[in-house]
Amino acid sequence: MKAKKSLAVLLSAAIAAGMMGCGSAATGSSDAGTTAAAGTAAGSAATSAAGDAAQSESTAAASNGELKHVVMSFPTFTGAPQDTQMVQDAMNEILKDKGIEIELLISDLSSYKQNMTLALSSGEQIDVMNLITQDPATLISQGSLTDLEADSLMDTYGPGIKDAIGQNYIDACRVNEKLYSLPGQHDYAQGRGCIAIGTEYLDGIGYKAPADAGEIIHITEDELNDILAQLHTKYPDMELIRPASNGVSQYTSIDQLGGNMFGVLLNYGSDLKVEDPFASDDYKQFCELMYGWNQKGYISADAKTDTTSVGVLEAQKALIGYQTGGKPGSKVQESSLGVPMTIFQTKEDFISSSAVASFTWAIPTTTGDAAAAMTLLNELYTNADLENLLVYGIKDKHYTLQDDGTALTTSAAGGTSTYGTLGWMAPGQFLTYVPTGNDPDLWTQTKTFNENSTKSKASGFTFDGTGVTNEIAAVQAVYDEYKTGLEYGFLDPATALPEMDKKMIAAGLQKIIDAKQQQLDTWATAAGVK
């Protein structure tokens, strides 16, 4: 059947193609929402009109009675789990009352960006999507995302969302005062300056944690250096520390405005002055620390090229410790490979300006029905049963509930997993069960952690880089050239750092900084931040 259809279209296209030159100009201007006649759709290969036709067709085909078909798209590390259809059916049982019918479109994280870019540009129906790995600024400037508050969409169809997330955190996602996406419930803050070290090695040097230390041991940098020196003396042939590629956001007080290094706030965003990080003392100290560690032989010469993950290295006893980010549950998390880890922290807990607005949920403009999409989001933020289905699957099949109220997944219990998605990405994670092994109180702890952390003054500022895309591309190229060398301690910051900064300025760094400062000032005035 499909072959026949394709062939027919092929022929008609060959004929219609002659008219393409003029046809496309006419249909090209048609706005989203207008339905295109089938004839023009064949000719206008790349216009939104064709997308609309395809989209209305798929909606009509799939809709079932009065239920509105809603496509929800997000990735997992390994693509759609085997039992996705089963879970989707169970979710639809719950959603029936709300007049919607969900279709889970789960991709691999690695191909998610590509899949979504293509789907959105050809107008395929996507109603709710996660923005992980996407570039929200580009999507917004291309007109791919729906303004969630236009025509009081959220007030009408998503009344429970505001309370579930908290007005503060919602406001932290605004771009130019408009709301295009909503954050999931998760840890927004991150403990900076954290190092995870295998507990057995600490035992080896006779290190005793202070009695009052909690899950994370707070120490000074000098104390840490002392511990590292002892470890190196005791285990001279082992790799001591493996730096991380996101070292800046784990080991400095720099707040990366707009999620990149080109114009930042220093000192945990305590001051609204946009600075060049590469000329700052903080970044310099970080690079010097790494360079020092590397000079002392703590870091493997292969660290910059080896792609083996730190967890695996640790489990294979090839590595003693690594940089990480701290949060409630991080000790459990880092020890999940069966090697008990101890977490040290030398810096503060911090919510960066862009932390809240990462991997948020949005309604693309290719939605079949924005109201239905918002209804689904509302359910996902407020309905615990629905959320548990989404994250864990079906009870007693994909997970079992423990006495302490935590959920033990089949894979954690040693079986083969046939369903499971990424809880930390889920809209209403705090509604779900806590994964077994963690403190049953984990979600409350996470909320408190978010509340009590230092917040960047620019929390909620989002940078629109459209005006300086050329400069960002050029400066990024310079950064890539030096990043690993400096941040893994292979280059001497005394010479390499000024060299890089000079190249960056030549590539237009100051222009990005100025643009950021200007947008930040406008934002601060509007938001009443001083």
Place this chain on the structure above:
Amino acid sequence: MSRLEASAGKVPQKPLGKRMKRFLPIYLIMLPGLIYLFINNYMPLPGLMVAFKQYNIKKGIYGSPFVGMKNFQYLFQTGDALLITRNTILYNLAFIVVNTFMAILVAIVLSELTGKIKNFYQSAILLPNLISSVIIGYLAFAFLSVENGFLNNTILPLFGQSKVDWYSETKYWPFILIFVSAWKSVGYNCIIYLSAIMGIDKSIYESASIDGASKMQQIRYITLPLLKPTVIMLTLMAIGRIFYSDFGLFYQVPMNQGALYSVTNTIDTYVYRGLIQVGNISMSAAAGVYQSVVGFILVLVANLFVRKLDPDNALV
């Protein structure tokens, strides 16, 4: 040599109408190929316009506003514009020379060898072509790793040399990349020349043999001249793509090491890295247009020369 002269002789030109009638069946059999070309290559082609536009998804590619050459600026904004252009061109020139030489050498040797073993040779050298760049990157790492690499641990000690930090020393990489490129492509490229050699009229060799020409003389005076059209055509096509580079070779094999950029950064890798942050369709299209236009001009110029010197072998 009579064959070459004969093929150069033009078919007498009859009136167009008559010729059209004669070739009607030829047009018909060409039709499927032309339709595919139209669908696969020409229908999406207007999409190139996006390079000159500020892309807006709602308006579509054709409806988005024109912004002139703005999307091209980032290609020249960087201080590295010269460097990446130089790298791209020099590597491509090196590949053209080295890979052509290797492919012809192997093709001639294979065509002259007898016995079953030559099938084995041919299969073996084709295998690298089946391995993806990511894996080639890991295999290169197996040889070049500082701590555990095969070269540092086994080969260099044999010569009493000390360890080399391969991924920070730029001076080795031009050779490494040219080597990897040849390693990967010689088996594939030699097939083209092998088929061209097989297409040579055997009677030419026989008569040369009777006239007492040695093997080397036959190769020099018969095989090589008859391979010329193939060499010229492949070189012209390579010139057309001289601003493009094998992304995997330049990105995966050096493991994306910043310290090596001065000798591994090409236009393609630069564009990829630059656009990771902004992910702009228009800007990546602009890079493609730039690469294509320059290649197009170069190949037309080169073709003009070929046409002057050797009209039969011109590409178009």
Place this chain on the structure above:
Amino acid sequence: MRTKEQIRFELIGNIIMVILTVTALVPIVLMIISSLTDDATLIKNGYSFFPEKWSVGAYNWIFSSNSATILRAYMMSFIITGIGTLCALFLTTTLAYGLSKKALPFRGLLTFLVFFTMLFSGGLVPTYINYTTVFHVKDTIFGLLVPSLMMNAFNVLLMKSYFTSSVPDEILEAAYIDGAGELTTMTKIALPLSKPIIATIAMFAGLAYWNDWNNGYIYIVKKTELFTIQNLLNRLMQNIQALAQNSSNLSTAQQGLAQIPTTTVRMAMATLGILPVIVIYPFIQKNFVKGITLGGVKG
């Protein structure tokens, strides 16, 4: 009967080929050995031709988590490569033959149109929009077969050049004057003389289809049962990479990785990707060599 020179030539030729063969095979042997090395040993000692400890853990992991999928994907690969190669051969030969006719009206223009596509393309997004909204190939087998692989300008021009230089025009003209139609001339005279290039193009098209994962990556989103072996392996590989990149801050990534012998599994996947080729290639090779040597202009 062999002259001294011939013997010397054979000797030097064999030496050259042995050096090249060893160079080609050493990394591949290393790849296969690495895939059979114990993961922990590999991480600790690095890649080695003589690993301390052997293990089939990598293959166990791949097959235990994907056995049914892998066999199906192999089958898909064979189907796609088979059908695709035939289609590609047909399209390329017919078009190239036409373009090789010196007297063909508009020959120059048509050749130029073919050549032009070698340099200029509409780009990924317009191509995708074209194939999905006009031809609806998404999540169908056509998505694997049709886009970009069925014919390319390089092969067409290569073949055209062979036709013009190795199939003597005078034979074709003579046949035409004797009353044979253009099509008869082509199938009865030109093509039999062109076996070497037909075998070559078949080989190139076959390799392109076998190696391709891009079409599946772009056009197959929901119906992953259509994945070819390269799609599947590439996807596993990319997922492992994504896990490794995120492992420093996400516990699920850590746990996911814990179950995978990451380093050796990559090599095992690459080995699985070329294994059928190693097995089947000698047969193809035999026919290929036959095609390439039997054809050509006879004396």
